[in-house]
Amino acid sequence: MGAQMKDWTxxxxxxxxxxxxxxxxxxxxxxxxxxxxxxxxxLIDFDDGAATTSNLLAHEPLYRLGFVAGNLYxxxxxxxxxxxxxxxxxxxxxxxxxxxxxxxxxxxxEGVSLVFYFxxxxxxxxxxxxxxxxxxxxxxxxxxxLSLRATxxxxxxxxxxxxxxxxxxxxFRSTFLPRILGVLMGIAGLSYLTHSLTTFLVxxxxxxxxxxxxxxxxxxxxxxxxxxxARGVNVRKWEERAGHWRSSAAHAP
Numbered sequence: 001m002g003a004q005m006k007d008w009t010x011x012x013x014x015x016x017x018x019x020x021x022x023x024x025x026x027x028x029x030x031x032x033x034x035x036x037x038x039x040x041x042x043l044i045d046f047d048d049g050a051a052t053t054s055n056l057l058a059h060e061p062l063y064r065l066g067f068v069a070g071n072l073y074x075x076x077x078x079x080x081x082x083x084x085x086x087x088x089x090x091x092x093x094x095x096x097x098x099x100x101x102x103x104x105x106x107x108x109x110e111g112v113s114l115v116f117y118f119x120x121x122x123x124x125x126x127x128x129x130x131x132x133x134x135x136x137x138x139x140x141x142x143x144x145x146l147s148l149r150a151t152x153x154x155x156x157x158x159x160x161x162x163x164x165x166x167x168x169x170x171x172f173r174s175t176f177l178p179r180i181l182g183v184l185m186g187i188a189g190l191s192y193l194t195h196s197l198t199t200f201l202v203x204x205x206x207x208x209x210x211x212x213x214x215x216x217x218x219x220x221x222x223x224x225x226x227x228x229x230a231r232g233v234n235v236r237k238w239e240e241r242a243g244h245w246r247s248s249a250a251h252a253p
Contacts, residue, residue, distance in 0.1 A: 013235065014086075014087060014176075014232070014233050014235055014238045014239075015232030015233055015235050016232070017083050017086060017087065017232075018083070018087060018228045018232035018233045019228060019229055019232045020079075020083060021080055021083040021084065021087070021228050022225050022226065022227070022228030022229030022230070022232075023229055024076045024079060024080045024083075025076075025080060025221070025224070025225035025228065025229075026225050026226075026229060027072070027073060027076050028073040028076050028077065028080070029221060029222060029225060031069040031070070031072055031073040032069075032073055034066070034069055035066045035069040035070050035073075038066075039062055039063060039065070039066030039069075040066065040117075042055075042059075042062075043055040043056060043059055043062070043063060044146055046143060046146070046147065046150075049136075049139030049140055049142060049143045050135075050136075050139050052139070052142060052143060052146070053120075053124060053135075053138065053139050053142055056120055056121070056124060056142070057124060060121070063121070064121070066117075067114060067117060067118055070110070070114050070117065071114065074107050074110055074111055074114075077103055077104075077106075077107040078104075078107070080103065081099070081100045081103040081104060081107075082100075084096070084099055084100065084103070084167065085097070085099070085100050087233065087238075088167070088170040088171075088174065090238065090241040090242045091170045091173050091174050091241060092170060092173070095166055095169065095170055096170065098166050099163055099166045099167050099170065102159050102160070102162045102163035102166060103160075103163050105159045106156045106157070106159035106160040106163060107156075109152055109153075109155050109156035109159065110152070110153060110156040112152050113149045113150075113152035113153040113156060114149075116145050116146065116148040116149035116152060117145075117146070117149045119145040120141075120142040120145050120146060123138055123141050123142055123145065124138065124142065154195075154196045154199055154200070155196070157192050157195065157196050158192065158193055158196035158197065160189075160192055161188075161189045161190070161191075161192030161193035161196065162189065162193070163189070164185045164186065164188045164189030164192060164217075164220070164221075165185075165186050165189035165190070166189075167182075167185055168181075168182045168183065168184070168185030168186035168187075168188070168189060169182065169186065170182070171185060171224075172186075174233075174237075174238075174241065175234075175237045175240070175241065176233040176234040176235075176237040176238040176241065177227070177233055177234070178227070181220075181223060181224050181227060184216070184219065184220035184223055184224070185220050185221070185224060187216045187220060188216050188217040188219075188220035188221060191213050191214060191215075191216045191217050192214075192217055194209070194213055195209065195210070195213045195214060
């Protein structure tokens with residue numbers, strides 16, 4: 001592992017990798033906002049199944065585009081997790097692994113949510129086996145599927161909340177990134193967890209928190225993303241941390 005760290009440090013600048021991470025993070029943020037606000041927020045009405053069905057049929061290409069956007073930004077999470085491990089491994093290897101675990105787990109759950117997201121298109125496809133359902137029953141099934149998507153998505157957000165807290169701590173301790181970014185990411189993690197847990201426990205109260213409870217998440221993740229994209233990391237301080245890491249690994253029993 002020490003040899004791998006040395007090769008990566010010499011052969012691939014950490015600042016360049018951080019900027020790649022920033023670009024990937026920007027894709028995740030932009031596509032996520034598009035899918036959540038401009039597709040789901042526009043077309044889905046959980047209080048009116050008939051209106052939701054009508055919206056999906058009238059704007060099917062947009063709805064499908066939201067599905068594709070979801071797949072694309074989830075795919076970006078995989079290389080993002082790898083780069084974050086490479087960058088923060090030198091701060092705390094175990095916690096860097098925890099960050100990767102939460103990213104991958106949240107990504108997997110959000111991937112499952114996309115299955116429920118796509119299901120209404122199958123229900124409204126007009127295929128022969130659906131003839132046993134009348135229009136009202138299909139409307140109900142569409143809302144049930146979308147409700148399951150929302151529940152799975154909120155579960156994924158809770159794990160992304162833990163990711164934000166873990167990486168916030170790593171940023172704060174890193175020395176090669178501004179500590180304020182770590183604080184903001186920690187607050188974002190608490191906001192995600194508060195949003196998810198209150199929705200599960202006291203949904204009426206949780207609805208009154210939206211969208212305010214998610215604003216710290218947007219500020220923190222956008223700030224972190226743009227810093228990585230524009231500035232990367234302080235290479236000298238990253239190299240110092242890498243040197244300490246290699247020295248500790250060499251003296252480990």
